[in-house]
Amino acid sequence: MRVVTISATYGTAGSQIGPAAAERLGVPFIDRAIPSAVAEELGCTLEEALAHDDRAEHGIGRLFSGAMRLPTVTFGGVDMYVPGAMPLAPEEFVSRTERVLKETARLQGGVFLGRAGALVLGDHPGALHVRLDAPLTRRVRQTATLGQLSEREARQIIEDNDRARSAYVRHFYRTDPADARLYHLVIDSTTIPVATCVELIVMASEARD
Template identity: 30%
Template sequence: MGVITISREFGSGGRELGRRLADELGYAYYDKEIVSAIAEKHQLNEQSVSYALEGGSFRNFPVHFGRTFSYSPTLMATESKLFTEQNKLLKEIAAKGNCVIVGRAADVILRDHRPFNLFVYADMPAKVRRCQERVGENEHLSAKAIEKQIRKIDADRKKYHGMISDVAWGDKRGYHLCVNTTDWEIKEIAPLIASYIRQWMEDPKEALSD
């Protein structure tokens, strides 16, 4: 039973790599599917769930508190419940069988499943370039604005990860392999990394520690 978690800097191509790894290895792939499942179960709007789980007010509580939009304890309780729900769902997914999970701090949440943890990163110009190439998404944004967005999103990821783990998000000690995609087309490396993980999966492994 193999679980692969992908953590990635925004714009590094980590999501595409995750999808391709799942294809290469014949693993199930989860990303937005998790948001959809939770939204459906709670009869909530997908966008709200996504907002809550991927950069919402819960995480940014100290920043948002006291701003113009009022922060209700009820909302916070709901968000906290959504995280609990997400974590439960992650564990169910991992128990079901071979899977690739992108984001959602799955490396921490699924620690007991001894996942293979991959971190995907790239240098800033490469990440900006990749964002610019996403057709229809960032065409109206300047490179500078994209860079700002990248830093903001990654800071959020780091913050959330820091709330639930001693090892910082992006700290290589928390990962089995850290891949710099700066020079690569993702489709070029997917088979190479798939081979690496396939071999790793052959033996039972111990959880990482410092």
């Protein structure tokens, strides 16, 4: 079964490229289904799972990066956002997220966006690991244009997201997500059209077979 992980900095069209690549490869696009599956496994609310998710708007990476402040409870010296009455340690959510990724990859394959997929599925046979990245100035310009924002607003959104996603990977995996050695393919999707990026990923995935 085809498995592709995509690590995408904000403003590189990961949410467009991922689903399109999955459709071309005939496998599911795995993103929003992950926190739902983790919540079901842990018996907690979806809101709690999202609070600890790498890709969520209020995910735990933002707490570690200091990009935002939310109501917290302290566990083992770590301040964590807890929307419900029964808090759970962040490590438990990350552990269950890893389990969901591995089982989904084994049972049905898929294109996995975010959540340190290149590290979690690094040993999965035949998996392709992709990084979408580009210089900040081009990502700012693209985000401002698509979101009808000022470049100042776009820059703030990108910097907050970059800091949060990097904090998640650095905290739980002690690794820099921008390290090119983690990936088979690194693409600047601000200069290469989305359709071409999809084609490159599909060709590379098929070549991994």
